[in-house]
Amino acid sequence: MVNIAVLVKQVPASQSVKMDKNGMLVREGDLIVNPDDLAALESALRIKEIYGGQITTVSMGPPQAKDALLEAKAMGADKGILISDPKLKGSDTWVTTKVLAACLKRFGPFDLIFAGVEAIDGNTAHVPYQVSQAMKIPLITQFHALKIEHNRLIANRIKGHESQQTQTALPVILTANKQTNRPRYYDLQRIKHAFDASVETIDLQQLGIDENDAGVKGSPTQVLKISQIVRKRENKRLEGTDKEMGNQLIELLTRNNLLKT
Ligand SMILES: Cc1cc2nc3c(=O)[nH]c(=O)nc-3n(C[C@H](O)[C@H](O)[C@H](O)COP(=O)(O)OP(=O)(O)OC[C@H]3O[C@@H](n4cnc5c(N)ncnc54)[C@H](O)[C@@H]3O)c2cc1C
Known part of the structure; x- marks a missing residue:
């Protein structure tokens, strides 16, 4: 049995990404599950099918991010945890990492943590690397096949034109994207069922994070200027x-x- 977490971010459908004058993302229009996170969830589901276990999806975001977790449930996740708190507004990747790592520690321990390579709105591709650092666990990227043996993960990775086999003790964090797999189709029946369910919502206080360490106050990164590339x-x-x-x-x-x- 493998205890698996998947980091899921709700993002605006890419055509509608907008920033306000302070460099904050404007969250309106169509919202979707970040595409790389669907690949991360697909990888988690394939592991569960082979070894059994439970999949918990974790998201930090505004209340509507709950829909992303319910969609993940429709695809096959067992449980969703939403970290939502107005004090998180303006958080940079540093704060996002601290919050996600605190949540993973609190609801873990997890054997495997899957994440997308990159979110299509923030596009920093920072978070999985930083979570790996914050939790002091190894990170494996660009995998195309996974196997668990004697509490160790054996991963085949794409390395240029070669396949590289690597192994590490659990726990480990892995990043996936559209090259990793093709996320499964989930039908209307599953969606209806999932949207009748609920997700657990927690705030900063429940994670033991001080409000001064979150949001704009806790974020060392500052957006200096936003401009369109012409x-x-x-x-x-x-x-x-x-x-x-x-x-x-x-x-x-x-x-x-x-x-x-
Ligand atoms: C100064 C500043 C202010 C900001 N203000 C805001 C704001 O007010 N509101 C806002 O929403 N964003 C804000 N952001 C953006 C926010 O910090 C990033 O969206 C967030 O840290 C994740 O970075 P990313 O989108 O580049 O993710 P990446 O690092 O590209 O994501 C890679 C993977 O990490 C995981 N992941 C990333 N973010 C999350 C998440 N939130 N929950 C679960 N999994 C996740 C997913 O699996 C994702 O595929 C701000 C950024 C900066 C620099």
Whole structure:
């Protein structure tokens, strides 16, 4: 029996990611489960199918993040824990890590912790590495096959064009993304069933974290400036004989530093 946790983040569907003038994410429009987290959950479900056990999903987010945990339940997770507290508003990845690690310690010990590689809104890809550091447990990335033997995890990893086999004692944290697997389909019946269920919601106090160590106050990272990247394109039509156009092209590429002579 394996005790498994999966970190699940609710994110805006990528087209609708917006920041306010203070650099905070505006959470409106369609909200989805972060795609890499579905791959993380799929990996957890496959482990459970082989070795048995329980899957607990953990999310830090506003109250509506509960839906992400219920969706995970529809896919096959057993239990969901939502850490939600207005004092977490403005938390950076450092605070997110502290909070998630405290929750994993409190509801653990877990043998395996799965996370996505990256969230499509924050895009830092910090959290799993930092959780590994905070909990002092090893992290395995880019795995494509997993096996548990004598309390050790044996993972086959993609390393460039090779497959690398690595092993470590449990507990271990693993990151997954769309290259790892194809998350299973869950039908309407399962969704209906899951959405009738509930998730456990806890706040900062229950995790023993001081409010001064959370939110903007507890976050060493500050967003200094948000700006749109504008990609400028120039449309140029070359005219003349093939030779003249060739020369014009070389001159154009050289002038724009795209061709070194
Ligand atoms: C100064 C600052 C202020 C911010 N203010 C806010 C704010 O007000 N509100 C807000 O929502 N965000 C805010 N953020 C963003 C927030 O810090 C990040 O979204 C969060 O720390 C996770 O980072 P990420 O999205 O880059 O995740 P990544 O590190 O890219 O995520 C990788 C994986 O870690 C796991 N994971 C990440 N975050 C969570 C989570 N919350 N719960 C469960 N699993 C998770 C998932 O498995 C995910 O796939 C702020 C960031 C900064 C720098």
